[in-house]
Amino acid sequence: ELKxxxxxxxxxxxxxxxxxxxxxxxxxxxxLYWYRQDPGKSLxxxxxxxxxxxxxxxxxxxxxxxxxxxxxxxxxxxAVHDLSATYFCAVDVANFxxxxxxxxxxxxxxxxx
Amino acid sequence: xxxxTQTPKHLVMGMTNKKSLKCEQHMGHRAMYWYKQKAxxxxxxxxxxxxxxxxxxESVPSRFSxxxxxxxxxxxxxxxxxxxxSALYLCASSLLSLRQPQHFGDGTRLSIL
Numbered sequence: 304e305l306k307x308x309x310x311x312x313x314x315x316x317x318x319x320x321x322x323x324x325x326x327x328x329x330x331x332x333x334x335l336y337w338y339r340q341d342p343g344k345s346l347x348x349x350x351x352x353x354x355x356x357x358x359x360x361x362x363x364x365x366x367x368x369x370x371x372x373x374x375x376x377x378x379x380x381x382a383v384h385d386l387s388a389t390y391f392c393a394v395d396v397a398n399f400x401x402x403x404x405x406x407x408x409x410x411x412x413x414x415x416x
Numbered sequence: 417x418x419x420x421t422q423t424p425k426h427l428v429m430g431m432t433n434k435k436s437l438k439c440e441q442h443m444g445h446r447a448m449y450w451y452k453q454k455a456x457x458x459x460x461x462x463x464x465x466x467x468x469x470x471x472x473x474e475s476v477p478s479r480f481s482x483x484x485x486x487x488x489x490x491x492x493x494x495x496x497x498x499x500x501x502s503a504l505y506l507c508a509s510s511l512l513s514l515r516q517p518q519h520f521g522d523g524t525r526l527s528i529l
Binding site: 334336338344345346347348351353391402403404405406407408409411 | 447456457458459460461464472506508510515516517518519520521522523
């Protein structure tokens with residue numbers, strides 16, 4: 304059974320600081336996604352990582368994928384309050400051509416002014 | 417605003433009621449998904465439809481009955497639900513490509529009395 308674990312589960316950080324969220328998964332996959340979810344809201348796609356060594360950046364967020372280590376990171380640079388949300392990684396294990404996403408445990412990020 | 421529209425946004429029903437959740441997308445996506453999300457937990461996959469055919473059922477109890485009448489619509493019929501079924505139900509869609517993210521609707525918040 305695929306397991307996807309994130310750490311930390313909770314992260315409280317000050318504005319302007321840098322931090323990294325880690326996503327470990329237990330089976331071979333070269334497709335990993337990062338999503339953001341605001342309280343009571345839907346999931347917003349942030350990044351799609353499709354190969355070993357993939358790095359994507361958008362604003363203050365940067366995601367990377369190491370398929371050999373089965374590890375993805377989401378790095379936050381100079382955090383601002385608007386980044387407060389829950390962040391999920393999700394691993395895709397294709398099942399006869401169908402996407403089957405398994406989500407990580409989630410990291411609840413709170414940015415303190 | 418999301419491109420996947422779910423109705424209703426909120427639903428309160430008794431354990432003997434029958435109700436349906438509706439999901440609609442007009443992005444030409446040929447894969448559609450139902451997820452269940454409990455508070456402070458990651459989404460859990462329930463069903464996957466591919467080209468209007470059910471391709472994945474994650475051992476969901478029969479009191480949940482999915483239906484895909486056409487490529488733009490996905491329904492989830494509910495009957496004789498239990499209090500533990502109270503959750504946020506998310507619909508998602510994607511191109512049938514393993515390189516594209518799933519797009520999520522805003523969800524239906526379901527409460528079972």
